[in-house]
Amino acid sequence: MALSIKQIGRCFASEVTGIDLSRALSPDDAAAIHAGMDQHAVLIFRGPELTNEQHMAFTKSLGAIEHAIGTSLREAKDNRLSTDFADVSNLDRAEQPFARDDRRRLFAIGNRLWHSDSSFKPTPAKYSILHAHAIPTKGGNTEFADMRAAYDALDDETKFVVEDLVCEHSQLFSRGKIGFTDFTEEERDRFSPVRQVLVRRHPVTGRKSLYLSSHAGGIIGWPVPEARIFLQDLTEHATQRQFVHSHVWRVGDLVIWDNRQVMHRARPFPHAEPRDMRRTTLAGDGLTTAQQ
Ligand code: OGA
Ligand code: MN
Numbered sequence: 001m002a003l004s005i006k007q008i009g010r011c012f013a014s015e016v017t018g019i020d021l022s023r024a025l026s027p028d029d030a031a032a033i034h035a036g037m038d039q040h041a042v043l044i045f046r047g048p049e050l051t052n053e054q055h056m057a058f059t060k061s062l063g064a065i066e067h068a069i070g071t072s073l074r075e076a077k078d079n080r081l082s083t084d085f086a087d088v089s090n091l092d093r094a095e096q097p098f099a100r101d102d103r104r105r106l107f108a109i110g111n112r113l114w115h116s117d118s119s120f121k122p123t124p125a126k127y128s129i130l131h132a133h134a135i136p137t138k139g140g141n142t143e144f145a146d147m148r149a150a151y152d153a154l155d156d157e158t159k160f161v162v163e164d165l166v167c168e169h170s171q172l173f174s175r176g177k178i179g180f181t182d183f184t185e186e187e188r189d190r191f192s193p194v195r196q197v198l199v200r201r202h203p204v205t206g207r208k209s210l211y212l213s214s215h216a217g218g219i220i221g222w223p224v225p226e227a228r229i230f231l232q233d234l235t236e237h238a239t240q241r242q243f244v245h246s247h248v249w250r251v252g253d254l255v256i257w258d259n260r261q262v263m264h265r266a267r268p269f270p271h272a273e274p275r276d277m278r279r280t281t282l283a284g285d286g287l288t289t290a291q292q
Contacts (some may be wrong), residue, residue, distance in 0.1 A: 003029055005036045005043070009245035012146045012262070013042040021045055021254060022054045025061040033062065033256075037127065038204045041261040042144050042245065047252030052278065055131050055254070056084060059280040066118065066125050066283040070190055071171075073107045086117075086279040088130065090271070100271050103182065110174050111266045113214035114145060114239055116259045117281060119169045120215045122194045124259060127282040131254045134276035139269030142255065143246045144262045147209035150238035151199065154210075158234075162210070166220045166289060167231070168193040173217025195220065197288045200260055209261050210238055211288065238263070260284075 003018045014036060019029055036043050050058070059065055068086040080095070081087045090097050090105060098105035118125040130142070154162070170193040172183065183191070198219070200211045212235050219227035246267075247255055257264055269275055 003032050005032075005040065007040065008044070009040075009042070009144075009146075010242060011149050012040050013044065013144060013245035013247075014040040015044045015046065017046075019045070020048070021058050022048055022050055025058060030061055037256060037258050038202065041146060041148070042247075042255065042257045044247065045254045045256075046250065049133065049252040050131060050254070052081065052085065055129070055278065055280060058254075059129050059282065062127065062129075063282045066121075066281040068279075068281065071118070071121075073104045073187070078104070081278060084280065086281060088266075088277040088279050089134075090275050095274070097272055097274055103180075105271070106180055107175060109266075110171070110178060110180065110214070112268065113174055113177060114212070114235055114263045114265045115174060115215060116211065116213040116263050118259070118284075119196055119211070119213040120171050120174075120191065120194060123284045123286055124196065124288065125281045126260065126284045127256050127258055128264075128279055129254065129256050129281070130277055130279045132249045132251055132277055134274045135249045135251060136269040136273040136275050139267055140275050141246050141248050141267045142264055143244055143267065144257060144264045145239045146243045146245075146262055147212065147238060148202075148207045148261055149243050151208050151210045153243075154237070162198050162234070165198040166195050167198055167211075167216040167227075168218040168220065169196050169213060169215040170194070170217060171215060174214040176217070177214060193217070195287075195289055197291060200288060201291060202260060203285075207261075210234060211260070212238055212263055 005014045005016050007014045069083045080093050117128045171191045200209050
């Protein structure tokens with residue numbers, strides 16, 4: 001059966017059928033997935049459940065990976081997965097859900113703010129590839145917002161204002177928004193801010209998008225409160241329902257999103273239930289401040 005891509009979201013997000021991700025990807029299939037990502041920005045594959053090795057092999061057939069070292073509050077000794085994976089689960093090394101007040105959990109639920117992965121790194125992520133191994137009985141959807149459609153819908157005056165703006169991004173800013181401020185000196189150092197342009201141009205399609213993320217906490221040359229209100233207003237605009245697709249997970253689902261073109265957020269779920277989600281990430285190809 002040939003690979004087929006069918007749009008399921010209002011203006012983006014598509015389901016892919018006719019491909020078995022547990023087997024090696026042909027160059028034609030890899031090219032079709034990249035082309036699908038350029039156009040649809042979010043691709044959904046319904047099973048089969050993959051081993052970590054299959055998930056990683058699929059990821060590497062699409063490009064170079066970004067490691068997940070030093071991006072959470074999990075220490076190496078608590079890792080459930082290798083550092084090639086972002087452990088997006090709520091589980092500790094013994095596969096038990098974190099206690100409600102565990103600081104690793106409280107830091108991780110910052111994922112419930114709209115964001116783009118690794119926008120706090122100098123070279124941010126290209127694709128994220130999230131795979132579901134266990135899901136809660138309710139809640140826990142992942143929502144995506146199309147930042148190209150959001151950019152297109154700005155009025156001309158706002159397009160002019162945002163055109164050359166550069167923002168500062170840090171996990172200290174996103175966690176500060178939810179009142180999580182108890183960082184060690186080492187963590188403050190590790191999470192120091194990086195710069196990202198506010199308008200990105202997609203290297204293949206040439207489409208512009210708003211590069212927003214809850215990690216953005218300042219605009220170069222602007223007073224902080226004014227920058228934060230402006231970014232908040234843009235985020236409100238960009239996450240209106242007509243720009244959003246909500247994914248309801250099944251075990252075995254694998255979802256790829258293009259962090260250059262969409263934001264995403266996790267939705268709440270009962271904290272004592274396991275939600276085992278594992279993510280691989282494809283590396284971006286340079287500083288956004290160096291884009292053409
Ligand atoms: C991520 C993420 C959202 C979710 O994997 O980067 O933000 O629903 N996940 O788990
Ligand atoms: Mn994320």
